[in-house]
Amino acid sequence: MTTDPLTATCPLPRTDTDAVLMGHGAGGRLFAELLDTVIGPIIGADPVAEDAAVVAVDGVGVVVSTDSFVVTPHDFPGGDIGSLAVHGTVNDVAMRGARPVALTLAYIVEEGFPVADLARITASAACAAAGAGVAIVTGDTKVVERGGADGIYINTTGIGELLPGAVVTAAGADPGDAVLVSGPVGRHGAAVMAAREGFAFDLRSDSCALNTMVEDMITAAGRDVHVLRDATRGGIAAVLNELAFASGVGIAIDESAVAVPDQVAAICDVLGIDPFHLACEGTLVAVVAPDAADDVLTAMRARPEGRGAHRIGVVTNTHVGRVTARTALGATRIVDMPLGEQLPRIC
Amino acid sequence: MTTDPLTATCPLPRTDTDAVLMGHGAGGRLFAELLDTVIGPIIGADPVAEDAAVVAVDGVGVVVSTDSFVVTPHDFPGGDIGSLAVHGTVNDVAMRGARPVALTLAYIVEEGFPVADLARITASAACAAAGAGVAIVTGDTKVVERGGADGIYINTTGIGELLPGAVVTAAGADPGDAVLVSGPVGRHGAAVMAAREGFAFDLRSDSCALNTMVEDMITAAGRDVHVLRDATRGGIAAVLNELAFASGVGIAIDESAVAVPDQVAAICDVLGIDPFHLACEGTLVAVVAPDAADDVLTAMRARPEGRGAHRIGVVTNTHVGRVTARTALGATRIVDMPLGEQLPRIC
CATH class of the missing domain: 3.30.1330.10 (PurM-like, N-terminal domain)
Incomplete structure (x- = not known):
């Protein structure tokens, strides 16, 4: 019997732990479990948390x-x-x-x-x-x-x-929607890790305010902008998984379409980290109606913080709740929700 | 030459310090100085901070x-x-x-x-x-x-x-206004100090939500409720000084009219603390138009958290920016703004 790579995922370690772990604060699966099993039920909050x-x-x-x-x-x-x-x-x-x-x-x-x-x-x-x-x-x-x-x-x-005309929610992705990212990924996490480790990389955090670009995107496409998430803790892997789950859809991305700066890739190689798990602080993922994608990309690219905006994938009605990536070799891999412990105190 | 007790105040220690002190977080004069000289000018905020x-x-x-x-x-x-x-x-x-x-x-x-x-x-x-x-x-x-x-x-x-009809601000006190307090003072600070020191006093913090009582007070007197402050860090001494300064008025209180529970007084005696400097977390000071005072007191006393509401003084147009207390012996003393270092981490 073989394991289907699209349904297999590494088992979550025992997390009926009696103590808080560093990973509980990293925005990954451990945090999600803490929210779902401890904090959410007590507060009575919707466990599918929005950013706001x-x-x-x-x-x-x-x-x-x-x-x-x-x-x-x-x-x-x-x-x-x-x-x-x-x-x-x-x-x-x-x-x-x-x-x-x-x-x-x-x-x-x-x-x-x-x-x-x-x-x-x-x-x-x-x-x-x-x-x-x-x-x-x-x-x-x-x-x-x-x-x-x-x-x-x-x-x-x-x-x-x-914003007038905006209807944006993590649950808003529809099959067929385009998945966009506003720039190269992993710069914040890599810059903080480099500063922490004393690496002399020429790399700056992407930390910046995205609100003006968001206004321009809504002006360009109104309610055709379905989902917006800034890819902070857990990187684009976490936000893509969260929105796939919240929207009840699959996300299929083209791995080679995601821009990873050379310096970010180098730090990831040294530290053994997936760049898709690295935090951004000025880069967002947008899910938009397919007909609006070009207009939204044009609006993003008109801003310095969106100059590198590009399309990375599509929303599917298969593999619901999962994010899959087509690799450069033509294979398909699961982009898993980061567990959470790799990069503490990144923000 | 004698010193006028109504203008004298203990000199502030050198606070052009190069390091943050515990007292900077205690809501007293040290914090006010940090806000006025460091944080406020940078943020561009009004140094006369409201609670909200x-x-x-x-x-x-x-x-x-x-x-x-x-x-x-x-x-x-x-x-x-x-x-x-x-x-x-x-x-x-x-x-x-x-x-x-x-x-x-x-x-x-x-x-x-x-x-x-x-x-x-x-x-x-x-x-x-x-x-x-x-x-x-x-x-x-x-x-x-x-x-x-x-x-x-x-x-x-x-x-x-x-709330409809509410016009409440720290700068709203007028000469002649009545100064009210919603209950006995110092219970939160004393309860925390007792817990910290292991004293076996039968004393509970007054910590509770005051929002329903405030609604009832506004319903009773509308814009005749001029100032509301909960007497947290720095106790009633801090909030009375703050509102005297913010409103450009004096506050004259009758020291014996302020209810201090026996257990609070006992802890203050042991620790050498002024009960007026002790934090409350469910007790407010209200400044109201004189004609509205009885109606507001009635509204407060109808709630469990305001059962002990009473009048403690009057707003004056003399000794502007100062709080004075008539003592049981008939003398007048300054109720000074607490410096701030006595009771760290009370909230």
Whole structure:
């Protein structure tokens, strides 16, 4: 008896664990299990998490998203924990087809942390917010003892308004839709790993705000933009798997169509990591109606952050809940949901 | 030459420090200085911080507040870090005269933290949110290495809608207004300190949601409710000083009118702490038009959490920016803004 490569997947390790693991925070299968079995049932939340929720306030749909940032090191080529905390949340709000309008900024700082570093990180966050056209409207600062926060942790929560004509949800992919990506993948994860390991690669994180590009995409195609996900923790592998599951469809991608920068590929070779599992912080996956794909790609490519936008695959009604990739050799492999433990504290 | 007790205040220690101090996180003068001199100017924020901001989303005023919770121990009589994280943010939203409608819940958890404790804290947060009538709509979980988060830190951000007829702001106090407090003071801070020190006092934190009582107060008096502040970090001393400064008025209170439970007074005696500096987490200060005071007190007393509501003083047009207390002996003392270092990690 042979194993069908399209249904086989590596077994999840025993995760009826009694302790939280680093991998529970990596946005992969371990986190999904924690959400499905522990947190979700208690909160009563939909386990198919979107990047952001939509809340009715005085009859208006308000988009809300929250993220904490614990990246180490605090500084990496192309950004720092301050700019990342802004871009990450701005993008999560935008991924619901929304215009982010306000951010909260909450610090947990360690006693003895240099005030100069706090000022520098704050300035970086403020600059990133101004660049995205989003106001930082309120905040909080807590201080814990030395050793209690690895310097600084940051939470940002974003508030946004739905763009006119946008109907964007992780469950919106239809068979036949085109799968697009806004640029080369894996740059954030690789840049942070290189900074952490002291590798002298010429590589910058892609960390940037995607909200303006999203507005242009919605303007170009309206409700034909079905799904938007920024490929953060777990990389494009995680977001493609999540949207396949949420939409009840299959995703078939052409592996050679996914742009992986040489430096990212080199770091992945050294560390034994799949580039599809590496986090991006300024690169999104879009699922759009087939007739709208060219217009959306044109809108993306008109922006610097979408210059490298390209089509990587198609939504299918086979292999539901799975992501398959056609390799350069013509074989088909499963693009699995990352387990989660490889790259802790990448954001 | 004698010193006028109404203008003298203890000098602030050198705070052009190059490192963050525990006191910077305690909501007192050190934090105010950090906000005024470092964070505020960079963000471009109003240094007179309200408990919550009001943001225009599609033309609707949305109230937003964020807080991180690092309380130690995680469990204390009357609550835990999960319920506290909900009550604290629900109350901050309510203090703008708003009805909280949604919360985000973001965890930073340490590797090795028991999943059972995570579930218990999540259940406590969910129960507190249900009790307040507020939905937890989205969240985040990050995991850091052992020792990196003292078990768990929680950020909550609250979203609310302004109550019809409410015009509540820290700058709204007018001379002649009545100063009310919703119950006895210092219970949260004293309960946490007792738990931390292992004192066997029969004392529970006042941690609870105040949003329903606030709705009843606004229903009773509308725009005659001028200021609402929950007396968290820094206690009633901090909030009275903040509102005196923000409104450009003086506050004169009758010290003996402020209810201090015997157990709170006993702990303050042991630790050498002013009960007016002790945090509350379910007790608010209200400044209301004089003619509305009785109606507001009636509305407060009709709720269990406001049963002990009473009048403690009056807003003046003298001693602007200062809080003075008439002592039991008939003397007048300054109620100073706490410096901030006495009670770290109380919330």
